[in-house]
Amino acid sequence: MEQINDIQVVPCTNSNYLKPFRVHYSQNGTKKSWDFMRTHDSVSVLIFNTTSHCFILVKQFRPAVYMCEWERTKAPEPAMQAGVEEEGAAIPETPISEIPQQEAVATAGGVKTPQPPGSAGMTYELCAGLVDKADLSLEEIARQEVLEECGYDVPVAKLRRITSYSSSVGVTGAKQTMFYAEVSDENRVGEGGGAPQEGELIEVVKVPLHEAMTFAYDESVPKTMGVIFSFIWFHNNMSPKYKISTNV
Amino acid sequence: MEQINDIQVVPCTNSNYLKPFRVHYSQNGTKKSWDFMRTHDSVSVLIFNTTSHCFILVKQFRPAVYMCEWERTKAPEPAMQAGVEEEGAAIPETPISEIPQQEAVATAGGVKTPQPPGSAGMTYELCAGLVDKADLSLEEIARQEVLEECGYDVPVAKLRRITSYSSSVGVTGAKQTMFYAEVSDENRVGEGGGAPQEGELIEVVKVPLHEAMTFAYDESVPKTMGVIFSFIWFHNNMSPKYKISTNV
Numbered sequence: 001m002e003q004i005n006d007i008q009v010v011p012c013t014n015s016n017y018l019k020p021f022r023v024h025y026s027q028n029g030t031k032k033s034w035d036f037m038r039t040h041d042s043v044s045v046l047i048f049n050t051t052s053h054c055f056i057l058v059k060q061f062r063p064a065v066y067m068c069e070w071e072r073t074k075a076p077e078p079a080m081q082a083g084v085e086e087e088g089a090a091i092p093e094t095p096i097s098e099i100p101q102q103e104a105v106a107t108a109g110g111v112k113t114p115q116p117p118g119s120a121g122m123t124y125e126l127c128a129g130l131v132d133k134a135d136l137s138l139e140e141i142a143r144q145e146v147l148e149e150c151g152y153d154v155p156v157a158k159l160r161r162i163t164s165y166s167s168s169v170g171v172t173g174a175k176q177t178m179f180y181a182e183v184s185d186e187n188r189v190g191e192g193g194g195a196p197q198e199g200e201l202i203e204v205v206k207v208p209l210h211e212a213m214t215f216a217y218d219e220s221v222p223k224t225m226g227v228i229f230s231f232i233w234f235h236n237n238m239s240p241k242y243k244i245s246t247n248v
Numbered sequence: 249m250e251q252i253n254d255i256q257v258v259p260c261t262n263s264n265y266l267k268p269f270r271v272h273y274s275q276n277g278t279k280k281s282w283d284f285m286r287t288h289d290s291v292s293v294l295i296f297n298t299t300s301h302c303f304i305l306v307k308q309f310r311p312a313v314y315m316c317e318w319e320r321t322k323a324p325e326p327a328m329q330a331g332v333e334e335e336g337a338a339i340p341e342t343p344i345s346e347i348p349q350q351e352a353v354a355t356a357g358g359v360k361t362p363q364p365p366g367s368a369g370m371t372y373e374l375c376a377g378l379v380d381k382a383d384l385s386l387e388e389i390a391r392q393e394v395l396e397e398c399g400y401d402v403p404v405a406k407l408r409r410i411t412s413y414s415s416s417v418g419v420t421g422a423k424q425t426m427f428y429a430e431v432s433d434e435n436r437v438g439e440g441g442g443a444p445q446e447g448e449l450i451e452v453v454k455v456p457l458h459e460a461m462t463f464a465y466d467e468s469v470p471k472t473m474g475v476i477f478s479f480i481w482f483h484n485n486m487s488p489k490y491k492i493s494t495n496v
Contacts, residue, residue, distance in 0.1 A: 003274075003277070004275055005271070005273070006273060006274040006279070007273045008272040008273070009272075010269065010270050010271075011268075012269050015270065016283075017283045017421065018284075018285060019259070019270040020263045021259055022257070022263070023255060023256070023257045024254070024255070024256040025253070026252070026253050026254040029251070031254070034312070036266075036312035037266060037419075038315070038316075041316070062417045062418070063284055064285070064420055064421030065421035066421070067271060067421065068420070068422055068423060069421075070421070123417050138283055138440055163464075163467060164467050165473045166316075166371055167314060168312070168420075169286075169310045170312065170417050171266065171312060171416070171420075172316070172416075173311075173314070173315065173316040173369075173371075174316055180465070199280055201275065201276075208431075216411075223413055224413055224414055224417060226473065227412045228413060228477065229473055232477070236483075
């Protein structure tokens with residue numbers, strides 16, 4: 001899963017997935033503009049297996065995370081090329097080099113940086129999906145994702161809403177809604193792993209309850225804030241039920 | 249601050265802030281592509297004022313959040329036009345209508361939807377900023393943002409690192425590092441409010457400690473996950489010191 005090679009980066013002028021728009025508006029009489037992207041809202045699900053007392057996460061290769069990691073190894077200078085949120089950020093027009101073959105290197109400040117291992121782009125995340133089916137409720141979409149990515153068949157009625165919030169407020173502003181689902185080994189009806197026909201290659205990962213808080217705050221484990229927040233939410237809200245002894 | 253009008257949305261083919269790239273790669277021998285955007289890493293700061301026992305947040309108009317809210321009022325169908333994370337998502341090529349004047353309406357499914365009030369795009373966030381100065385440490389950048397946005401002069405040594413995580417893993421994969429800073433009224437040296445010359449118009453907001461957990465989980469208050477997570481982190485880690493009586 002972590003064999004990543006033949007990396008080539010090219011500017012992308014006509015993406016089907018990333019479509020920038022510009023909104024002109026007036027705020028208290030002052031004319032402004034902002035570039036943003038439209039995307040779907042999303043759902044995420046904290047899954048707790050009551051048989052094994054483990055959290056069920058997904059782990060997958062994230063090209064964007066990988067490219068950021070590579071860029072970061074070109075330290076001391078984080079030579080990013082696009083400023084998103086800061087109005088005054090200047091964007092150098094230097095095209096990104098094409099990076100051929102497995103033994104690719106990137107250069108920054110005259111220092112060649114070897115391609116990092118594929119593990120540098122592997123990210124631990126909550127099971128999640130886009131809200132892109134108009135006829136389904138958020139709970140139904142969450143249920144489908146749990147089944148597709150993690151192989152558990154959870155009744156909609158067992159999904160508990162944790163909360164919702166705005167994500168990527170500078171770029172997409174999409175709303176994310178987080179759920180909690182308790183499952184048991186009896187609910188396991190498949191392997192999960194995502195939809196290979198859509199390019200998904202997802203590893204289902206178990207994090208034992210007693211290791212969860214250490215996992216949450218271990219910065220050497222690449223993860224989303226959703227993982228950290230939801231583990232702590234569980235600690236605060238479910239610990240009487242499951243007798244967690246770890247401290248936050 | 250919340251007077252938003254003269255809204256006009258246009259496709260944006262040459263954004264200085266949003267520059268899509270495409271990475272071609274091979275994962276375990278299977279060729280894949282992914283569209284992503286490069287951006288800077290960022291820092292955020294949970295600020296607690298020990299004089300007034302309040303959290304200090306920033307509130308600002310977020311065009312992307314506003315546009316999402318508007319889109320959502322066109323229910324029952326969330327007719328989004330761009331799928332970001334799902335490989336199979338088809339993007340209709342329909343251009344977004346230009347929306348003239350204050351009394352703008354949008355149409356979806358034949359139903360006209362009036363423009364929502366500016367408050368629909370106002371978002372509560374942690375004080376935050378981009379890591380775009382190569383000669384400054386994360387702590388120094390965080391310190392500058394606290395001063396610029398909130399008007400508090402905090403010594404770098406008083407910034408406590410909470411944790412870090414990957415953000416927008418499907419799009420940017422940037423790393424965010426979160427800090428905690430205790431300030432007092434004596435550290436207040438300015439009004440904050442951001443850099444008007446960069447188009448920033450930021451309201452500094454106080455959330456009393458005893459209202460924080462209610463605020464965190466009130467879904468009618470638009471906010472980022474960073475606010476929710478950091479309030480709960482404070483609750484778990486600082487409550488002995490500040491005698492919080494609220495339950496999570």
